[in-house]
Amino acid sequence: MRKLTKEIKVGNVGIGGNNPVRVQTMNSLPLRLVEENIEQIIKTVEYGNEIIRLALPDFDQISYFKAITKHSPIPVIADIHFHHKLAIEALKAGANAIRINPGNFGSKKNLEEIIKALKDYNAAVRIGVNSGSLDKNILKKHGKRSYVALVESALEYIKIFEDNDFFNLKVSLKSSDVRTTIEAYREFSKRSEYPLHIGVTEAGPIPEGIIKSSVALGNLLMEGIGDTIRISLTAPPEEEVKVCWELLGALGIRRKFPEIISCPLCGRATINFEKRLKEMIPEIKKRKLPIKVAIMGCEVNGPGEAKEAELGIAFSQGVAFLFKKGVIYKRGNEEDIIKEFLKTLKKMEDERSTVL
Ligand code: SF4
Incomplete structure (x- = not known):
């Protein structure tokens, strides 16, 4: 049975709670190719995609991000690293959510500025903890990139958001290792009610990426863990969406196509x-x-x-x-x-x- 998590909203899409497991993917083109990015999103939607993530690498690309977001038929998540001001600009430009790895954003004060903007723009956040970029202090304490370190890192960041009265958040704890991924999500799920975005990071090309993701996500979904999924592949985003649906269908969770x-x-x-x-x-x-x-x-x-x-x-x-x-x-x-x-x-x- 699916674990009942808190319900959050990314744009008009409900995640967690009694909502179905959501399908999402990420565009693979530079933002300056505005038309192509919009076409890429539309193509993923034809295959059943429900949320799109766009990488926003620097301030020069805000105008492109804004133009793509404006024409996206589904909610947009901005993927931001390092610059807390850039996260705020993305929200101003129409992002429905941002994905951040809080370890990359320096001081607690910077995070608090992001939280204020999230409230101002009624947006959501994904706290995306990643084994490749764990907070230095946590890494020092645990001595290695273990699943326990990933979970502890996520819980620490959540506390900062909660202390600032912000709860519209979901969490991911990604590793490129299948066992670490499964153990991290299992452990987190025991200790928190926030919805989970599940995936294996840098899973690889087809078929390796499909196999790794299916084993990790399949196990988790069978245990009732996971509110949104992404199959990360070295392949066009619509291929990721197709695999998401096949996986959900094979598990009898959700089916859209034959x-x-x-x-x-x-x-x-x-x-x-x-x-x-x-x-x-x-x-x-x-x-x-x-x-x-x-x-x-x-x-x-x-x-x-x-x-x-x-x-x-x-x-x-x-x-x-x-x-x-x-x-x-x-x-x-x-x-x-x-x-x-x-x-x-x-x-x-x-x-x-x-x-x-
Ligand atoms: S060709 Fe006929 S017998 Fe052979 S595998 Fe297909 S359905 Fe079965």
Whole structure:
């Protein structure tokens, strides 16, 4: 069961409490490419992204940040390092939240200035503690970058925010090591009610990054820990969003698009099968329809092996079959049956949106 955390707001998106686990990602382009950044955000939204983070490296880029934020259809989090005045400028420029690693912001006084601006602009903060940039004093005390040091660091910073009557915050405790990440979030979750943004930092390229993130986030989500997720990949942001959804769907937590069941292939499959699969997947995945859909390599075992699919297609030497819940209800040539399969999915999506 999901742990009930405090509810906070990033723009109009609720996080924690009874809200669903939120999906987020980060743009990968320099801010000066304003149009491209807006397009990148819109593309991630098409795949179901709910919150976007933009890195704001220096004061010269505030005007770009402002222009992108103005046109973003989803709340924007500014990622700030080192300059507390820059955090304040980001809020002035329209950021719905800022992500800071408080260890980078010098004195307590600087943090207090940020807190005042957060209140003035009714914004949220993510306290992002990272094993690579732990506070020097905490590192000295623990002697190494352990999960305990990460948790202690986060709790210390939270205290500063609470002492200044600020509570609209969420926390992340990231490490590039899977075990440290899991242990840090577990420990923090025992000791605090604030919502958690979970992720593995610098997880790597595909497939390494997907595997590391799925193991860490999968374990945590199964234990009910995690209110927002990011799959950090060396890949375009929409790829991160797709993986977020697949992970949430695989765990039965949240699904937005169809889950594809496809067979591993064997000697019974037709030679065209892989080509068909590649053509059909993007068409299937664009449907906002949280159902199981099957694409199988033969009609002998395919429908039976994919009984749980609400709609399926199986192939056999130039002929294809449509089936529902394991029962074949139509056969015809491949092209016609593929068209009908995709048309049926579209119809199911339309009917669902009418009901909703
Ligand atoms: S569905 Fe048919 S082709 Fe695919 S693995 Fe099963 S038996 Fe082989």
